[in-house]
Amino acid sequence: MSFSITDPSPRLTVDIVIFCLRKGELQTLLVKRGIEPFRDCWALPGGFVLYNESPDAAAQRELAEEAGIMHVYLEQLYTFGAPERDPRGHVVTVAYYALIPSADIYLQAGSDAIDAAWHNVQAPPPLAFDHAHILQYAVQRLRYKLEYTAAGFHLLPDEFTLSELQTAYEIVLNEKLDKRNFRRKLAESGVLVSTDRYRGGSEGRPALLYRYREDADPEVKARRLFP
Amino acid sequence: MSFSITDPSPRLTVDIVIFCLRKGELQTLLVKRGIEPFRDCWALPGGFVLYNESPDAAAQRELAEEAGIMHVYLEQLYTFGAPERDPRGHVVTVAYYALIPSADIYLQAGSDAIDAAWHNVQAPPPLAFDHAHILQYAVQRLRYKLEYTAAGFHLLPDEFTLSELQTAYEIVLNEKLDKRNFRRKLAESGVLVSTDRYRGGSEGRPALLYRYREDADPEVKARRLFP
DNA sequence: ACAAAAGTGTTGAGAGTACACCCATGC
């Protein structure tokens, strides 16, 4: 898959930073490239945008193809297009980030990836192209997103406890939060609804399970919702 | 300038929402298209991204070519790429917005524009493609930007009075601000520095001129800096 | 002296922050 240096227009790809909470860390799915350039180097999952396919659709397709992931939170991040970012020629990429609940993980080695694995976003391996920069940018955006809105649910299963949600925020923001203040803010925002079920099984008192209110305003425009 | 429907990859353009304060309104520069489709329809200035040209560079080039504007505040907005947005075929566009001081205006009819004019962003004429949507999105982003950061200077000349700056914010945010609160916030943010010059000429007491501190942190990340 | 715009502090309300104990369950 190469193309001429005399192409009249840059080619277009999507790259996706897939965030997931695993082992108490914020991790991202990386694929090991099976082709040049950067063979055997880790990279963000992604691929070319097909003709008559929107970048959003391309991102969703790559999510499904490379990781078997469907129906997750997906948001456009930024478009990176420096001519020298791909040694094969000028390739502009629309970067996305996705939030997936810890349960939805099905690793699949796709066509041009020989391996796929989760990596801590704090200490990723060397990455192909400008993907290290994209990853760093995505982490920053995710933090902003959680500071200003109530979108952390998407990193958890449908039903979750408030402690699990708080832990999710603490991992992403990399800072300890106050339990009572966290719960008050959350209650005031009105984006959660409690179920009548409890999570037992572990030690201690069982915790009430909550779920996201589908009819809630997704953009809770409070000032810094969770510091 | 047409291309085959069998092109393997979407084509790439940039479109720019150029904001300027004129006649007490927030206005944007629109060009009247001289070619099909949407001949004689107003559109955002923009054009194709050349091979080995970054979208940022393409946006700067279009700013220079279509409006003679250089060295202004320019920020990427979002990438729009629905296959049906251009009847000629699949064209993905990276949208930008620019803030220009009222002085820097040199209208130039470019190659495929037969006319160019400023229009109030609140009541634009019918626009080609999805440009009405892009414009609306840009206005929203500009408002967020001014609410959370101190970037309103870029709509004013190098030296300006605090009243002029407040008026700029009031026009963009479409809401009246309190003079003392506005000035206090501004002083606390530390992004301005006073000159020793005054603006006289008009009626009333002359106003001290300020300028933007080049060494200031451009992203004043306060909570809602200017409500 | 008066019209017109510039400039300047204080107070009350609300949000943010810090903080400690009782509760329900499993072993």
Next chain:
DNA sequence: GCATGGGTGTACTCTCAACACTTTTGT
């Protein structure tokens, strides 16, 4: 009964928002 995590309320601080008068200039 004890260890473990779940769940709850209050006091203080600080930021935000509302508000009116004096100053400087031109006519």
